[in-house]
Every structure is written in structure tokens, then in C-alpha cells.
Amino acid sequence: MSDTPDSAVRTYIQQHRAAFLDDLAEWLRIPSVSAQPEHAGDVARSADWLVAKLKETGFPVAEVWPTAGAPAVFAEWPSDDPEAPTVLVYGHHDVQPAARADGWHTDPFEPVLADGRLHARGAADDKGQVFFHTLGVRAHLAATGRTAPAVRLKLLIEGEEESGSPHFRALVEAGADRLAADAVIVSDTGMWSETTPTVCTGMRGLADCEIELYGPDQDIHSGSFGGAVPNPATVAARLVAALHDADERVTIPGFYDGVAPLTDAERALFAELPFDEKAWLSTAKSHGTLGEDGYSTLERIWARPTAEVNGIGGGYQGPGGKTIIPSSATLKLSFRLVAGQDPDLIEVAVSQWIAQRVPAGIRYDLAFGASTRPCLTPLDHPALQSVARAMSRAFDGQKILFTREGGSGPAADLQDVLGAPVLFLGISVPSDGWHAPNEKVEVELLLKGVETAAHLWDDLAAALSRSV
């Protein structure tokens, strides 16, 4: 390979690959489990470790940003071009809980490199994908001979993503001036598969609620009273059943208001992906598909809003029977939202719909959790094309396809507060086992991530300058 920028990047990465993996392993040894209070010190240690490493990488600014919960990390590396656009990279340094007893073959916090895979909690979600930006920016500088990045590069690495990012929006709002950016790069998603590199263009939003329904003051005898008083478990079930019509469309009035219809171009792009329903069902650990009439499975999970019951409970759930009318029932509903939907309006629509459906004699409490807005970057956005080009160079010229993500993330808060388009750069694959035992990252893909990051800043600087 001649000394093109691409080969220079590869050469640099190969030279630093071992140290990069050693450093990542050191970080992965810190059990920064944000959901478990006993690991609060580890989350703080993880933030400190990252600050030190980012300084070592060359970031002139690298700071711990405290929150009311676990700390985030902020770093900044100005460009040598004062006109250069600003890019903010988002990721998180906290991880899901993990224990040998859950089915791990090795200690989740003692990284093991085997068969080209690095196994550890956080290897893919999200320390590995945060960390590829460190070697990425160094390779960018090395290959281009720059002393500072082609963009003003900022990093915001939060510490509570796995706990639902309860303080993230406040953090972004408080730090909005320093976080200001022309584009946000989220490195906390994945791509289609090992052989089909893709760029994600958006995530669904989320609204969720908990409904407690109260009937009799205590469980009562279903013989003595059954058939004559309202049963809160029946009411809970009727709410769930009424959520959808026979076409599996959500029935709540106003629910679809503002939803942009899928364009033919978008549907065609989805259809380009090598979707194998059997394989998808296996990933979904499910035994059949069911969803809104008129849409494919990918369209249903990426581009259509949904209503789902996440939990329902009421009355006797032990073995055998118990002839009671339960005193109360509980219901957890969540709604995935797509571009054009506003979680605040959805909450109003849901509240009204529930109020109209709970019969006399049943009292209820309704509480909404923190909502997440949907985000979607148009396919023709120049920055999106830039990410796809950088990725294609890392993947030897392979065509980059586009996906979306059915889940929801705090990235939407960045789009919302900073007013910047959100782009997704992730190299994780479905088999990486996010949140599952034996999480891993494919080392070659991790290095493709480094390579993409190394190519991205020049391309993005040009694309964003043109688009201004």
C-alpha cells in the first residue's frame, strides 16, 4: 500500500494498536456500573481515568463535569483553523451491571482478548466506541501532519446512560455554551452486521407511564362479589387491549399527528439491507412477527411509532388459583415515537385517553417517566454523507447503507438543546451482546471505528463549511 492518507492512517493504527487495546482494557477493568450505588466510586474513578487519558491523548481541555448523579467527562481540542466547524462527540463511560453468575464465561471486569474479540462489560457499550476516538484523532493528526484537528473537537461522555440519563438534559442545558456544536457525532450505536457497514440516521423517542388502578380496598371474594363490581385487573387489561385496533395501529386520538410518512426513497433504502426475517427473529428471540399493517418489520421498528405494555400486574400470580377480585392492578406502558411526534403532546393524549376509559368505581394514579425526543437526520444532510464517506474509506470502499435505531437515547437532548444535527458513528454489531452476559467487541471492527474517526474530521470540516 502506498503512502496515501488512508494507508498512513492504517499504518499509524497498526503501530498503536497494542497500546490502544491495553489502555482500553485498563478502563474496562473499572466496574463503572451507574445503576448500582456501591459502584458510585468506580463510576467516578472511570471519569477520572478518562480525563487523564484524554489529556495524554492531547486534548488541551479535559474535565470531569459533576452532575446531581454520576459525573460526565468533557474535553475539547480546538482546531488550528479558527473558522473550522465544531463537532461534539457523545458517548458514555458507565456500563450495565454484570456478574459471573449471570452467565459470563469470564470475569466481566477482567477483559479477555481471544479470537479477535475483546470480551468485557462495556467493550462495545460504550467504552470501546468512546475510546476509538482517542486513537482516531491521533491517527488523523499523524496522517495529515496537523497539530490540531480539522474541526474543533469536543467530547461529552456521560456517566448515567445505563441508568436512564436522569441528569443529562440538565447537564446539557447548563453546559450549552461550551457544548455548542455544528454537528453531534453519537458513538453509542452499531451497524447492521460484520459484513454490512451502515450509518444510523435516527432514533425513536420515548414516552412512558405507570398506571396504578385501585378497585376494592382489599382483595375480595370473587364468589361473593364477582360479576357486580369493577375489577381493576380487567380495567388494566382493557386499557392494553384498546391501545391497538385490528390493524395493530395505535388508537389513541392524535397519536399519529405530525408523523412524517415514510418516503419511497427511505423505504427503498431500508429494502436494500440484507434483512433475513429468520435471523432477525433469532436476534429478537421471538417466534413470530406482528405489527402495524402495511409496514415491513424494519419499517415498524425504525420508522413507526408504537405502544407497548412493558409490565402488567394485579391479583394473584402464584401457583394455582385464588378466587379473588384484586384490589389493584399496575400497568407500565411505553410509546416509541418518531420524527414529528412531541412526547409532551403524546403524554396529554395518553392522559385524556386513559381518563375516558377508566370506569366509575376505579381510582387511578398516572405518572409519566422522563421522555426522550425522537431524532432523525435527513438522508441528504451533508454531514451524514460525510460520515458515510469516512466509513466507506475504513471499509475499503464498501458501499455504506443507512439504518435507523428503534431504541431511544439521550442524543435527542443534544439535538434539541444544541440545535445541531445528530449523526451516528458506531461499529458494534448485533452479536456484541449489549446488556447481556459475555459482551464483546470485534477488534477489527473497533479499529475500523478508529479509522473512520481518523478520516472523518477533514471530510466533515469541508462538508459543514460548505453547508453553512
Next chain:
Amino acid sequence: MSDTPDSAVRTYIQQHRAAFLDDLAEWLRIPSVSAQPEHAGDVARSADWLVAKLKETGFPVAEVWPTAGAPAVFAEWPSDDPEAPTVLVYGHHDVQPAARADGWHTDPFEPVLADGRLHARGAADDKGQVFFHTLGVRAHLAATGRTAPAVRLKLLIEGEEESGSPHFRALVEAGADRLAADAVIVSDTGMWSETTPTVCTGMRGLADCEIELYGPDQDIHSGSFGGAVPNPATVAARLVAALHDADERVTIPGFYDGVAPLTDAERALFAELPFDEKAWLSTAKSHGTLGEDGYSTLERIWARPTAEVNGIGGGYQGPGGKTIIPSSATLKLSFRLVAGQDPDLIEVAVSQWIAQRVPAGIRYDLAFGASTRPCLTPLDHPALQSVARAMSRAFDGQKILFTREGGSGPAADLQDVLGAPVLFLGISVPSDGWHAPNEKVEVELLLKGVETAAHLWDDLAAALSRSV
């Protein structure tokens, strides 16, 4: 009062009242809790105690009848008239669990007599109501000068009623020859209120089932997969919601087959009862009524079959939200049945209905519990009129009204196996607190029970002889 049979009965009862209450208290001290294995010895002791007491009372035959579970007691006292009809009294000597910690003001197994009430677990349900037959038959003999009862009197007092009578049917089938009777008197129910003595004419039957619904092999992410695969909690909820139509009628095809319509006479009798909806709701600890269109509350609980969800569960039920599609859901349904319905046919109808409603991709297991047949004695049955007459004498000539019981009991097995009409003689009142802390029985009503039993055998002997 002159020395009429009625006053002779009263005099006898007054003379033996103290000893009767002392004996009952002794029995109540035995914590014969059939549902708790650690009390198995107490249940056996309770049976032995009763056998001894029945022998002391004068029953020539009094035996413990072992079962695969807790023992029953059988006793028999032939009439001096070889042509006399045979009457079998049913009750139970086991009790519900009880502990001070549940809210009892006194030790549940240390009877306390205060303000005309005897407080103890089992005081009303059912030891008190079994026991009034001992003094009852003695008063019958004393007042009539007989040396043996006017009927061939049999007693079957089971030891597992509070555990769902798992071995009762087998016991009755095995002992059918010795249990053969022309009528069954069940003393394990109550009457309308302290001031409205009533006779119950029937109980509803019961069929119940447990449905486990299986979707994904594990809980899956509602963002990644939501909207595209069937959710077992949604399926469970849709089953519950589909059980009833907008008129709260059960929708399962064939469910109402064989149900005899309520006659005008029956409706008129129900309407004679001093029903106060507010008071009833307070007893039901409920805050509204809801039931099948076109029927009153009493008609709904006594004379109409129902479908009720006793328990539902699936997914996350803890505090806050969890964005999953649950792997499974569980559902407990029960059906109260009325005369004309056959639990076996109901089970077939329910099975078919469920099979048609579970979508592809969801697997399920369905299991039915032991069912109970409904029982109903026609209002014009001579034995029923006999019970009402005996009760009226005990209640100073007061008019006896007729009720039914919405619950279900093993009495139906007696009707079914022995082919005898079932009559209910109970003096317990709603405030007695069956299955609740501080169960009690009103002593004056208990003695009215004794008095009714004392009057019953002569009247019933005549009524049954006429009706043969």
C-alpha cells in the same frame, strides 16, 4: 311461655348453653388450619375431639374418616322410625390461617366471649355452625321425648374445606353408600343479616384456569424490537378484555348454554330483601357497581354466571419503568357458574376460545383447576320449606326470606354424587369476618341455629316422607 315444643326447646338450650359454649371454646382452641402443614397434627386432633364429642352427644356411630389429606369425621344416629328419611349434615372442622400479626385483637385460638360475641378463628366458619347441631339434636330429643332423632341423622364434617377440599369428592364417592341421604343440610353459609333471617337456596359453581403465555425467549428491548413482535402481556390483556362485551356479558361461545333464566318469582323474592347498595358496597369494600346489563346486583352475584380475572402478570412490575417486551405473561381466570351449566363443558368452551385468540408467535400452556358444580334447590322443594319453617320458629315467627350464595362449595359434590337436594342452614352474618382477623359469631344467633336444628328434624321427616 307455656310448655309448647318451642318453649321446651328454648328451656333446654338455656339450661345447656354454658356447657355448649365451653365445649365449643375447647374445640376452637385447636388450631386446625388445614392449609398449613405444621398444623396437620392439630387438624387430626380436631377430628378426634369431634368424634369424642359426638359420641358423648349420643351418636351411636362417630368415626374419623381418613383421606389422602386431612381427616373428615362421619357420624350417624339412626331414627327410632325405620321408615324415617335420612338427612346428611355437612360442615367442616378445619379453619383458615390466623395470626395475631394479621390484626387480631386477641389470640385467634384463645376464644373470648364479650358483648354477646364469641371471638375466635372458626367461631362462625365453621366450627360454631357444625357444633350447633350437637345441642340441636339433644334439644330435639328432650323437647319431643324421643330417644332417637326423627330422621336418620348423618354428619360429614370435612377437614380440608379451607384448602379447597382436594380430596372431598373422592371421599364422598368412596363413602357414597354410608352417606346416602334424602337431603343434605349444609351448615357452612350465613344469612342476610342479624335482623333478616334467610335460607340460602343455592351456590354458584366454579371453573378456573391458569394460562401461561410465552413470547420472546427472554425479555427483549422494546426499542429494538417493539412494534414488530407479539407481546405476551398484550395477548394476556386482550384475552381478558375480550371476555366481556359492552353489556358485560361473557362472550365465550356456548358459555350461557343451559342457564335457566331467572323467573319472575325468583326476581321478586330477591327484591324482597332489604338490599342497600351503599351498605353492600361497603361490605364489598368497593366503590362502584359494574356487571351484566339487565340484572340487579343481587341477581348478578347469585343467579348469573361470570368471568373474572383473579390475577394477571407479565413483564416489569417494580417501581418506575423498564422498556422491555416481556418474555411471558400469566393469567388466572375463574368462571362462576349457575344451575344448568356444566363445568366440563365450560372448560371445553374456554379452551377453544383461547386457542382461537392466541396469535402466531405466542405459545401457551393452559391448566384448569378442580371445578365445582353449581347447586340450586327449587323454591317449592318441600325440604326447603321445612328449613324455612324451622328457622321461622327459632326466630319467633319472623318471615324467612330466600337468598343464594355467589360463592362455590363442595356441597355441590354431595348433590352430585348422592343425588340428594342440598339445603343450607346457616346463622352466620356478614359482619362475622370469615377468613378475616377477629372472626366472631353472635352467640344469640348461634343459639337460634341450635333451635332451628332442634325444630328441623320432625318437620323435615314429615316433609320428605310426603314428598317421596
